[in-house]
Amino acid sequence: MQSDIDDCSGELLGYTLERLLAAGALDAHYQPVFMKKSRPAWELTVICREEDRAKLEALIFAETTTIGIRRARMERTVLPRSRYVVHTAYGDVAVKRCLLENGERCYVEYDSAAKLAQEQGVPLQDIYLAAQLAQKNIN
Structure with a gap:
């Protein structure tokens, strides 16, 4: 899942990241991006199991200022x-x-x-x- 987030404080973003990982996200991170009109923002990326998607989306909507989340299915290779x-x-x-x-x-x-x-x-x-x-x- 990905979401571009602006107008959200660093404290809220850090708290959200901690909550996502505690709630079952396999990985989550932010990276800086520029949105329309050259506004600085953060792109949140979350990797999760399909069964955790709805719960993690609800958390993102509740804890950040985002109004949309993109989803894409991916496969991954994990070492034993x-x-x-x-x-x-x-x-x-x-x-x-x-x-x-x-x-x-x-x-x-x-x-x-x-x-x-x-x-x-x-x-x-x-x-x-x-x-x-x-x-x-x-x-």
Whole structure:
């Protein structure tokens, strides 16, 4: 789904994005656009399951100043993934492993790493590096 939104504050847009993700949107983001008469605005894009569409549309109408939402059906390819926890000198960190045709990729979960960085009083990049090293030892 997409909607071009003007005359809406950043606070409302941020709140809407949080609510969309909490309500089941698979992904959602804004990007700046220019509307007719060169008015600056935001284009909201939401990816969702068909069964969540009506609920998410209602949320967009309720929380923003938009008066219309465009819809298009799309297909997507999703890598197989698993989540696990790695142990570092700073503490445990959540990691996501995605399987590729010729290998795998591991990604540190931001929320987990940020929380640990704050708790330990160390830079976030130190947590990321420790987690990346620790995940290499997981089979």
